[in-house]
Amino acid sequence: MSEIAFIGRSNVGKSSMINRLVMQKIARTSSTPGRTRSINIYKIDYEFKNAKRSFYISDFPGFGYSKVSKSMYRGWQEMIERYILENRNIKRLLWLFDVRRDFDALDDILIDWLEANRLPYSFVVTKTDKVTRNELALKKTQFAEMFGKDNVFIFSAKSGYGRKELLLHIFSTVG
Numbered sequence: 001m002s003e004i005a006f007i008g009r010s011n012v013g014k015s016s017m018i019n020r021l022v023m024q025k026i027a028r029t030s031s032t033p034g035r036t037r038s039i040n041i042y043k044i045d046y047e048f049k050n051a052k053r054s055f056y057i058s059d060f061p062g063f064g065y066s067k068v069s070k071s072m073y074r075g076w077q078e079m080i081e082r083y084i085l086e087n088r089n090i091k092r093l094l095w096l097f098d099v100r101r102d103f104d105a106l107d108d109i110l111i112d113w114l115e116a117n118r119l120p121y122s123f124v125v126t127k128t129d130k131v132t133r134n135e136l137a138l139k140k141t142q143f144a145e146m147f148g149k150d151n152v153f154i155f156s157a158k159s160g161y162g163r164k165e166l167l168l169h170i171f172s173t174v175g
């Protein structure tokens with residue numbers, strides 16, 4: 001079955017997004033960064049706009065911040081890279097990014113890795129309810145220039161804004 005992988009920094013809202021997308025609490029959420037410490041996989045049987053789909057969603061540990069040893073963090077990184085590169089069922093990675101952040105060296109490394117491995121990904125701007133409309137419009141323009149306007153999605157797990165567009169994108173990806 002097809003799989004959609006959710007990647008991004010710690011505390012970017014991966015688990016909250018999954019729960020909002022399927023409209024039930026299946027992924028464990030926490031306000032403490034770094035709580036997801038394994039790859040969590042959920043089988044989704046879902047109907048949207050009279051179309052039924054079954055696929056997997058994988059929720060990955062966040063990168064960037066975590067209260068674990070460097071050796072454990074490196075072990076996670078190796079596990080994640082191996083899982084993504086060896087899993088032919090992953091049809092798309094959804095890279096979640098907190099709208100309040102700016103890009104840094106870790107983000108550049110991720111872009112380089114995604115591009116070098118020719119991995120299909122989409123960019124999802126999260127926590128959009130925490131900024132003004134003007135700030136959001138500026139960020140959306142900035143990210144559309146970087147990733148292409150059809151590859152950038154705006155999402156709020158709190159309000160559900162962008163849910164329909166993201167579901168349509170996922171459905172078109174998993175076929």
